[in-house]
Amino acid sequence: MLQHPPAEPGMxxxxxxxxxxxxxxxxxxxxxxxxxxxxxPTGTKLRAHAKTHxxxxxxxxxxxxxxxxQCVQKVAEAEALAWGGVPDILVSNEVIAPRKLARLAALSGxxxxxVCADDLAGISAIEAAAEHAGIRMTVLxxxxxxxxxxxxxxxxxxxxxxxxIAASPHLIFGGLQSYHGxxxxxRTPEQRRDAIAHAAExxxxxxxxxxxxxxxxxxxxxxGTGTFQHEAASGIxxxxxxxSYAFMDADYGRNEDPPPFRHSLFVLAExxxxxxxxFAVLDxxxxxxxxxxxxxxxxxxxxxxxTGASDEHGNIKAEDPALAPRLGEKLRLIPGHCDxxxxxxxWYVGVRxxxxxxxxxxxxxxxxx
Amino acid sequence: MLQHPPAEPGMxxxxxxxxxxxxxxxxxxxxxxxxxxxxxPTGTKLRAHAKTHxxxxxxxxxxxxxxxxQCVQKVAEAEALAWGGVPDILVSNEVIAPRKLARLAALSGxxxxxVCADDLAGISAIEAAAEHAGIRMTVLxxxxxxxxxxxxxxxxxxxxxxxxIAASPHLIFGGLQSYHGxxxxxRTPEQRRDAIAHAAExxxxxxxxxxxxxxxxxxxxxxGTGTFQHEAASGIxxxxxxxSYAFMDADYGRNEDPPPFRHSLFVLAExxxxxxxxFAVLDxxxxxxxxxxxxxxxxxxxxxxxTGASDEHGNIKAEDPALAPRLGEKLRLIPGHCDxxxxxxxWYVGVRxxxxxxxxxxxxxxxxx
Numbered sequence: 001m002l003q004h005p006p007a008e009p010g011m012x013x014x015x016x017x018x019x020x021x022x023x024x025x026x027x028x029x030x031x032x033x034x035x036x037x038x039x040x041p042t043g044t045k046l047r048a049h050a051k052t053h054x055x056x057x058x059x060x061x062x063x064x065x066x067x068x069x070q071c072v073q074k075v076a077e078a079e080a081l082a083w084g085g086v087p088d089i090l091v092s093n094e095v096i097a098p099r100k101l102a103r104l105a106a107l108s109g110x111x112x113x114x115v116c117a118d119d120l121a122g123i124s125a126i127e128a129a130a131e132h133a134g135i136r137m138t139v140l141x142x143x144x145x146x147x148x149x150x151x152x153x154x155x156x157x158x159x160x161x162x163x164x165i166a167a168s169p170h171l172i173f174g175g176l177q178s179y180h181g182x183x184x185x186x187r188t189p190e191q192r193r194d195a196i197a198h199a200a201e202x203x204x205x206x207x208x209x210x211x212x213x214x215x216x217x218x219x220x221x222x223x224g225t226g227t228f229q230h231e232a233a234s235g236i237x238x239x240x241x242x243x244s245y246a247f248m249d250a251d252y253g254r255n256e257d258p259p260p261f262r263h264s265l266f267v268l269a270e271x272x273x274x275x276x277x278x279f280a281v282l283d284x285x286x287x288x289x290x291x292x293x294x295x296x297x298x299x300x301x302x303x304x305x306x307t308g309a310s311d312e313h314g315n316i317k318a319e320d321p322a323l324a325p326r327l328g329e330k331l332r333l334i335p336g337h338c339d340x341x342x343x344x345x346x347w348y349v350g351v352r353x354x355x356x357x358x359x360x361x362x363x364x365x366x367x368x369x
Numbered sequence: 370m371l372q373h374p375p376a377e378p379g380m381x382x383x384x385x386x387x388x389x390x391x392x393x394x395x396x397x398x399x400x401x402x403x404x405x406x407x408x409x410p411t412g413t414k415l416r417a418h419a420k421t422h423x424x425x426x427x428x429x430x431x432x433x434x435x436x437x438x439q440c441v442q443k444v445a446e447a448e449a450l451a452w453g454g455v456p457d458i459l460v461s462n463e464v465i466a467p468r469k470l471a472r473l474a475a476l477s478g479x480x481x482x483x484v485c486a487d488d489l490a491g492i493s494a495i496e497a498a499a500e501h502a503g504i505r506m507t508v509l510x511x512x513x514x515x516x517x518x519x520x521x522x523x524x525x526x527x528x529x530x531x532x533x534i535a536a537s538p539h540l541i542f543g544g545l546q547s548y549h550g551x552x553x554x555x556r557t558p559e560q561r562r563d564a565i566a567h568a569a570e571x572x573x574x575x576x577x578x579x580x581x582x583x584x585x586x587x588x589x590x591x592x593g594t595g596t597f598q599h600e601a602a603s604g605i606x607x608x609x610x611x612x613s614y615a616f617m618d619a620d621y622g623r624n625e626d627p628p629p630f631r632h633s634l635f636v637l638a639e640x641x642x643x644x645x646x647x648f649a650v651l652d653x654x655x656x657x658x659x660x661x662x663x664x665x666x667x668x669x670x671x672x673x674x675x676t677g678a679s680d681e682h683g684n685i686k687a688e689d690p691a692l693a694p695r696l697g698e699k700l701r702l703i704p705g706h707c708d709x710x711x712x713x714x715x716w717y718v719g720v721r722x723x724x725x726x727x728x729x730x731x732x733x734x735x736x737x738x
Contacts, residue, residue, distance in 0.1 A: 073681040094641045150642035272463045273519040312442040
């Protein structure tokens with residue numbers, strides 16, 4: 001059920017079997033260095049989000065460039081990272097199923113692990129798992145700082161959960177999870193700034209109320225690739241959870257004043273039919289490239305547009321028939337959304353200067369539980 | 370990288386780890402029997418499409434109920450089926466990459482294999498692979514009968530390709546591939562009937578022109594779950610390539626006069642946060658359930674709607690807060706689109722009367738090459 005690798009080291013990019021997930025290593029490393037350079041003067045740490053990359057190899061490269069740990073959304077992702085040598089993992093999400101919590105607790109022998117909660121019953125479930133495993137589990141309280149998804153209201157509700165955690169002999173209060181997910185793709189810089197200013201107000205208030213009760217937040221975590229410069233400059237958040245910055249995608253590119261990263265992640269696809277002038281069909285449809293945030297863009301080929309995705313086919317239209325790609329030609333697509341695109345593949349094919357340099361397994365691919 | 374199974378045989382459905390792909394075996398078998406009963410009086414055969422299910426286990430059950438073989442879109446799917454014991458496989462799609470064609474030719478020792486072409490260069494590539502492997506490969510000509518994707522125009526263009534195939538000592542002319550993909554989801558019965566009437570005209574004309582040149586079509590293949598009753602009744606097509614009929618999905622359910630099958634495929638998801646009255650968050654977002662054809666429906670729980678998907682979260686709104694699901698409660702979701710949803714999972718969890726009966730690996734999951 002693991003698919004065989006689509007390439008071998010040393011191969012030319014045009015010889016990679018398609019569709020394949022190609023990582024431009026120069027652009028990827030540029031992005032890691034850029035993030036480190038942007039955060040250094042703020043004193044804010046990076047805890048990069050592995051929901052984007054799902055790979056302990058990527059995680060360890062981020063940590064070699066200064067990240068203090070990793071975030072994940074799922075226990076299966078935490079397992080893949082811990083088993084791959086990542087020493088510090090925050091599940092930036094609620095986990096309530098006893099079977100999942102037992103798996104998470106079982107990782108404590110090989111990694112520092114923390115998890116979020118937004119409900120007293122959820123905290124009791126974590127406490128039971130920790131007690132059963134004979135460990136103390138670190139728990140952050142998630143507040144809803146504007147996204148309207150998980151998390152309690154900032155203020156007294158969050159304080160009550162924190163006190164419940166701090167009072168347990170099996171738990172450690174780890175701080176606040178405060179992520180404004182839907183601010184990341186608001187198109188204007190002003191919209192993003194205002195959303196984070198609003199999130200900052202509730203977060204600051206909650207931190208202060210906790211301090212009044214003698215509870216310090218070791219972690220105040222949040223932020224994504226679209227807004228992290230605001231959170232980093234706020235003096236409130238101390239950990240940035242950006243993930244997409246490593247790869248960039250077409251949808252982040254549509255933000256006005258987009259984040260300062262290069263496209264490093266591509267789906268390499270081949271023209272498998274060219275039945276009419278100015279029209280070609282690629283072997284990559286929406287099973288190969290996520291379309292939840294829009295269609296992919298064609299990289300480095302002006303005049304070509306990816307105009308429609310079916311399950312296994314992608315339609316390419318050329319402005320001018322003379323520009324149309326030939327049967328068998330390969331194109332790099334910039335995914336509309338990098339996270340779910342990565343999740344469709346078993347392998348990164350790392351490319352530098354037109355040659356395959358490495359193959360990295362996407363160890364947490366499909367890890368939803 | 371293979372995810373561990375989310376259940377064990379004998380377990381109650383509510384104990385399955387989430388998100389999980391649950392197959393209601395009674396409904397699934399009903400669908401297989403219904404298709405067999407509908408096709409029997411027409412004399413048209415079923416060559417079910419494995420792009421939907423990606424599993425030799427499902428394929429062999431379809432064949433035990435009368436299917437003559439399977440279709441696939443990708444060589445990796447053909448491999449998974451052939452290795453799993455499926456004896457007759459048509460790649461209902463163009464394959465032009467030499468590396469892929471060599472893999473396809475290598476399957477000929479264990480299965481009957483055929484492939485489609487819509488270009489002279491493509492035929493030459495298949496011929497070279499067949500010659501190199503020392504086999505004769507069966508090739509169908511794909512015509513564009515209305516979908517506007519792959520395939521040559523019906524008529525002389527198709528005849529020219531067929532003659533090229535028939536003239537090769539390494540190839541066998543296998544017939545016509547004539548699938549009207551985008552007719553399947555046209556909403557009214559009249560739209561679907563008219564689209565297939567148009568497709569039938571070009572297909573019939575091509576079959577007749579081929580016959581005038583002495584070329585008989587062993588296979589005239591096409592049709593999907595939305596239109597197959599038209600193709601089956603036409604007297605032109607002799608093989609039906611429906612796939613979704615085994616599972617049904619929410620989008621086929623939106624057709625007026627929808628196909629006569631039951632929903633058998635579900636994503637089982639758990640409420641992992643219930644932060645506000647009337648609102649809950651499931652642990653299944655668009656990494657767990659495909660949204661390219663719309664959001665999933667909540668099965669068997671009137672008053673609940675799945676209103677938004679992010680990567681790992683699904684928002685549930687209740688018409689009346691009293692109907693809202695509790696933290697930890699599990700819901701069955703009907704996927705908007707079954708094919709890409711299946712492709713996100715490693716396992717089917719077969720359920721009957723509330724108990725897990727079987728676990729089936731999704732052997733071609735991620736098989737895009």
